[in-house]
Amino acid sequence: MAKTEKLVLGVDLGGTNIKIGIVSQEGKILTKNDVKTEAHLGPKTVIKNIEKGINEILKNKKIKLSGIGIGAPGIVSTKKGIVQNPPNLPGWDEIPLGAILKKKFGVKVNVENDANAAAIGELIFGAGKKYSSFVMVTLGTGVGGGIIYNRKLYRGEIGGAGEIGHISINPNGPRCNCGSTGCIEAYAGNHYLKEFVKKDLKNHPSSKIWELVNNDLEKVSPRMIQMAAELGDVYAKEIILDLGVNLGIAFSSLSNVLDISTFIIGGGVAGFGKPLFTSIKTTMISRVLTPLKNRINIVPAKLKNEAGILGASSLVFYNT
Amino acid sequence: MAKTEKLVLGVDLGGTNIKIGIVSQEGKILTKNDVKTEAHLGPKTVIKNIEKGINEILKNKKIKLSGIGIGAPGIVSTKKGIVQNPPNLPGWDEIPLGAILKKKFGVKVNVENDANAAAIGELIFGAGKKYSSFVMVTLGTGVGGGIIYNRKLYRGEIGGAGEIGHISINPNGPRCNCGSTGCIEAYAGNHYLKEFVKKDLKNHPSSKIWELVNNDLEKVSPRMIQMAAELGDVYAKEIILDLGVNLGIAFSSLSNVLDISTFIIGGGVAGFGKPLFTSIKTTMISRVLTPLKNRINIVPAKLKNEAGILGASSLVFYNT
Numbered sequence: 001m002a003k004t005e006k007l008v009l010g011v012d013l014g015g016t017n018i019k020i021g022i023v024s025q026e027g028k029i030l031t032k033n034d035v036k037t038e039a040h041l042g043p044k045t046v047i048k049n050i051e052k053g054i055n056e057i058l059k060n061k062k063i064k065l066s067g068i069g070i071g072a073p074g075i076v077s078t079k080k081g082i083v084q085n086p087p088n089l090p091g092w093d094e095i096p097l098g099a100i101l102k103k104k105f106g107v108k109v110n111v112e113n114d115a116n117a118a119a120i121g122e123l124i125f126g127a128g129k130k131y132s133s134f135v136m137v138t139l140g141t142g143v144g145g146g147i148i149y150n151r152k153l154y155r156g157e158i159g160g161a162g163e164i165g166h167i168s169i170n171p172n173g174p175r176c177n178c179g180s181t182g183c184i185e186a187y188a189g190n191h192y193l194k195e196f197v198k199k200d201l202k203n204h205p206s207s208k209i210w211e212l213v214n215n216d217l218e219k220v221s222p223r224m225i226q227m228a229a230e231l232g233d234v235y236a237k238e239i240i241l242d243l244g245v246n247l248g249i250a251f252s253s254l255s256n257v258l259d260i261s262t263f264i265i266g267g268g269v270a271g272f273g274k275p276l277f278t279s280i281k282t283t284m285i286s287r288v289l290t291p292l293k294n295r296i297n298i299v300p301a302k303l304k305n306e307a308g309i310l311g312a313s314s315l316v317f318y319n320t
Numbered sequence: 321m322a323k324t325e326k327l328v329l330g331v332d333l334g335g336t337n338i339k340i341g342i343v344s345q346e347g348k349i350l351t352k353n354d355v356k357t358e359a360h361l362g363p364k365t366v367i368k369n370i371e372k373g374i375n376e377i378l379k380n381k382k383i384k385l386s387g388i389g390i391g392a393p394g395i396v397s398t399k400k401g402i403v404q405n406p407p408n409l410p411g412w413d414e415i416p417l418g419a420i421l422k423k424k425f426g427v428k429v430n431v432e433n434d435a436n437a438a439a440i441g442e443l444i445f446g447a448g449k450k451y452s453s454f455v456m457v458t459l460g461t462g463v464g465g466g467i468i469y470n471r472k473l474y475r476g477e478i479g480g481a482g483e484i485g486h487i488s489i490n491p492n493g494p495r496c497n498c499g500s501t502g503c504i505e506a507y508a509g510n511h512y513l514k515e516f517v518k519k520d521l522k523n524h525p526s527s528k529i530w531e532l533v534n535n536d537l538e539k540v541s542p543r544m545i546q547m548a549a550e551l552g553d554v555y556a557k558e559i560i561l562d563l564g565v566n567l568g569i570a571f572s573s574l575s576n577v578l579d580i581s582t583f584i585i586g587g588g589v590a591g592f593g594k595p596l597f598t599s600i601k602t603t604m605i606s607r608v609l610t611p612l613k614n615r616i617n618i619v620p621a622k623l624k625n626e627a628g629i630l631g632a633s634s635l636v637f638y639n640t
Contacts, residue, residue, distance in 0.1 A: 075611055085611075133477055145577075149474070156469075156579020157453055160611050166576040168607070170490050171569050180572065180607040249491050252500065256486040257465075257574060259476020287488070287500040291395055291405075291480050 006066040009057070010313025011050060012114070013072045015039050015088030018046075020053045021306070022063070023313035027125030029306055033057040042091040051104060067108040068101060069315035071117035071308060075160045081111035110315035114308065115162055116153055118266065118301075119146025120318045121311030123153075126302035127264045134262035135254060136301070137164060137247075139269035143185040147258065153318075165189065167250040184250040188243055190269060194220050197239060208233035222269050229275065240272045244279020251280065252287035261292055266301025273300075326386040329377070330633025331370060332434070333392045335359050335408030338366075340373045341626070342383070343633035347445030349626055353377040362411040371424060387428040388421060389635030391437035391628060395480050401431035430635035434628065435482055436473055438586065438621075439466025440638045441631030443473075446622035447584045454582035455574060456621070457484060457567075459589035463505040467578065473638075485509065487570040504570040508563055510589060514540050517559060528553035542589050549595065560592045564599020571600065572607035581612055586621025593620075 005025055012019040018037050021029040035053040038045050054068070074086030081098015083089075098111040112120065119136035122128035128136070132151055138144040143165030147154040155161050165185030166178055173182025174192065186192050198217045201209060208228040213219035228236035251263055265277065281298045288296060303310045325345055332339040338357050341349040355373040358365050374388070394406030401418015403409075418431040432440065439456035442448035448456070452471055458464040463485030467474040475481050485505030486498055493502025494512065506512050518537045521529060528548040533539035548556035571583055585597065601618045608616060623630045 147577075149476075154469070154578075157581060157615070158579060158611065160609070161577065161579035163576040163579075163609055166609055167573040168489065168569060170492070172490070178609055249488060253487040253573065254577060256483040257467075257481065257577075258474075259478060259481035259483075261477060289480070289483055289486055289498055291478065295477070 006317075007063050008066050008313045008316040009054060009068040010309040010311070011054070011068060011070040012308030012312050013037070013046075013050065013070060013089075014114075014308070015073065018050055018053050019309050020050075020057050021309035021313065022057060022061075023310060025317065027310055027314070029309060031057060031061075032309070037089075039089050043089070043095050046089065046092075047095075047097070047100060050101070054101075054105065065105070065107045067110065067316035068105060069117070069312040070097065070101070070109065070111045071114035071312035071315070072097065072111055073114055075158060076111050076113045076116075077159060078110070078112060078155070081109055083111060108316070110319050112153075112312075112315050113159065113162075114311070115144035116146040116155070116159075117311035117315055118144070118303070118307050119148055119162070119311075120153055121303050121307055121314040122264050122266070122301055123148050123151065124314035124317050125310050127299050131262045131264075133260045134264050134299075135164065135251070135258070135260055136162075137251075137263055137265050137267075138301075138307075139188060139190075139247075139265060139267035141190045143188050144267075147260070149258075149260065164250065164254060167253060169246060169249045169253075184246060187246045188269065190222060193222065193225075193239075193243065193269065197225060201235075204235040207235040209236055222271065226272055229272075237275065240275045241279045243269075243272070244276045245283045247276075248280045248283025249287065252284050255284065255288050255292055255296070259292070261295035262297040262299060264299045264301050266303065266307055270300060326637075327383050328386050328633045328636040329374060329388040330629040330631070331374070331388060331390040332628030332632050333357070333366075333370065333390060333409075334434075334628070335393065338370055338373050339629050340370075340377050341629035341633065342377060342381075343630060345637065347630055347634070349629060351377060351381075352629070357409075359409050363409070363415050366409065366412075367415075367417070367420060370421070374421075374425065385425070385427050387430065387636035388425060389437070389632040390417065390421070390429065390431045391434035391632040391635075392417065392431055393434055395478060396431050396433045396436075397479060398430070398432060398475070401429055403431065428636070430639050432473075432632075432635050433466075433479065433482075434631070435464035436466040436475070436479075437631035437635055438464065438623070438627050439468055439482070439631075440473055441623050441627055441634045442584050442586070442621055443468050443471065444634035444637050445630050447619050451582045451584075453580045454584050454619075455484065455571070455578070455580055456482075457571075457583055457585050457587075458621075458627075459508060459510075459567075459585060459587035461510045463508050464587075467580070469578075469580065484570065484574060487573060489566060489569045489573075504566060507566045508589065510542060513542065513545075513559075513563065513589065517545060521555075524555040527555040529556055542591065546592055549592075557595065560595045561599045563589075563592070564596045565603045567596075568600045568603025569607065572604050575604065575608050575612055575616070579612070581615035582617040582619060584619045584621050586623065586627055590620060 145164035176183035465484030490502035496503035
């Protein structure tokens with residue numbers, strides 16, 4: 001690596017694992033480390049584990065860090081790097097994670113909500129490089145989002161913006177974990193999708209999914225649905241099509257309100273690929289207001305598996 | 321009036337009338353004029369009518385204008401004051417209304433979409449003075465909106481943002497004029513609401529609305545529904561309650577995405593008042609994400625009947 005190149009640490013703080021990487025200015029991960037979060041032991045242990053993971057990755061390396069970026073669950077007050085009530089991290093009320101790590105490692109530390117960090121990751125390193133404005137959508141266990149407008153993250157009143165998983169597309173729809181009904185997450189979230197297919201599959205005895213999961217409904221997964229679709233299974237194709245329609249309905253409302261036409265889609269469920277993307281786009285074109293129709297643009301995310309570390313590390317470059 | 325006070329012209333360009341007012345820095349309308357738009361005669365005539373209306377109101381008055389603000393339908397490119405394809409103004413493809421009037425009257429001219437102008441009006445002169453961020457909702461023939469974030473109008477990619485009337489709350493809901501289905505406008509727009517009640521009233525033969533409209537369904541209006549509700553009519557109360565629920569469903573999605581908790585509600589249908597506002601708020605609190613629940617704030621607009629002129633005039637002060 002060139003001596004002038006800036007290096008940063010990206011820390012992806014998850015409920016189970018803390019993933020850490022040394023990342024270059026071009027968005028290359030030079031080396032990685034992975035430690036257990038041990039969330040159940042409370043914030044002190046989690047912070048110790050972050051510090052341990054960072055110390056391990058820096059050991060015996062003569063590099064000058066430009067900063068540390070952290071993607072954390074929950075609402076983050078970025079000025080002081082305070083993480084508030086993150087789901088999956090019990091005991092965290094308001095922890096000034098940024099200040100604690102800044103003191104420990106002597107470099108600037110940028111903390112941001114993980115979904116927002118993913119959006120900034122695409123903006124700085126990924127598919128968002130060439131767009132001024134876009135909505136980043138992460139289709140995983142939940143449906144996460146981040147809004148980039150004029151190359152800036154839109155954060156909202158307290159940094160909670162971008163919760164596009166909780167756009168309701170039907171008040172009579174399935175109950176969502178958030179307490180509301182018909183949220184797009186309750187259709188498209190990994191877990192909800194699996195549960196739906198597990199129940200619905202009984203009405204489709206000839207679906208190839210049965211074979212692929214050896215008649216064991218517990219093995220139903222987005223990957224299995226995708227494999228069945230690729231084998232030409234009509235029911236599996238329908239699931240992907242319907243998923244695209246539901247996402248398209250939610251995104252159309254969003255596009256009408258934000259006047260943003262580009263959606264970058266990442267996360268595991270995005271692996272359905274072109275059939276899903278086409279279904280989203282077709283649905284949106286049929287539903288958005290006229291001035292948006294010919295601008296709608298559905299793009300796959302670029303960062304894939306490393307999105308967590310890269311998104312976190314991009315925060316340092318975004319805030320430079 | 322004090323000699324140092326800034327005076328501006330506010331021009332509310334509608335499909336039927338052009339309303340013009342001389343407005344003070346404090347948001348007082350000192351004098352008003354009203355001319356026919358004659359939209360069917362095309363843009364040249366409409367522009368002549370605007371100029372005529374302005375000349376009439378300025379005649380024999382020795383005032384120094386600080387600028388002209390115009391609220392226009394359609395998408396507005398604010399840099400050059402270009403009005404694009406406004407609905408209800410046939411023949412307007414792209415008219416540089418701002419530049420034309422600037423040349424004619426020798427003062428700066430700020431043009432903005434009328435729903436956005438209403439939002440800026442509340443920001444500068446009205447209920448929005450004390451909020452950094454809010455969503456302005458106008459419940460009229462349609463459901464219009466404008467998003468104020470950190471005391472700035474959020475405009476989107478081409479200035480089309482804020483179309484909150486086209487948040488769909490149910491894909492199987494009523495067809496909307498925009499071509500989509502279940503848009504909140506197709507529930508709450510004046511015309512849709514009237515049509516719904518006209519049909520539904522037959523199932524409620526004992527409703528007091530029948531008496532108020534002399535059994536003439538054509539006379540059904542939001543005002544009649546409100547009067548019936550005030551007389552204790554259960555059905556009329558239910559309509560207002562349901563309207564609040566539907567609006568609350570749409571606003572909840574919006575609040576989750578934008579992390580904005582204050583909604584300022586104006587327009588004729590907002591006349592339903594407290595029962596409507598309470599229904600919106602209760603619905604939202606039950607549906608938004610936890611960090612928003614105790615912040616939800618539903619506020620009546622302050623500008624009322626003069627919102628058009630005041631919103632337009634506020635553009636000059638906003639851009640100063």
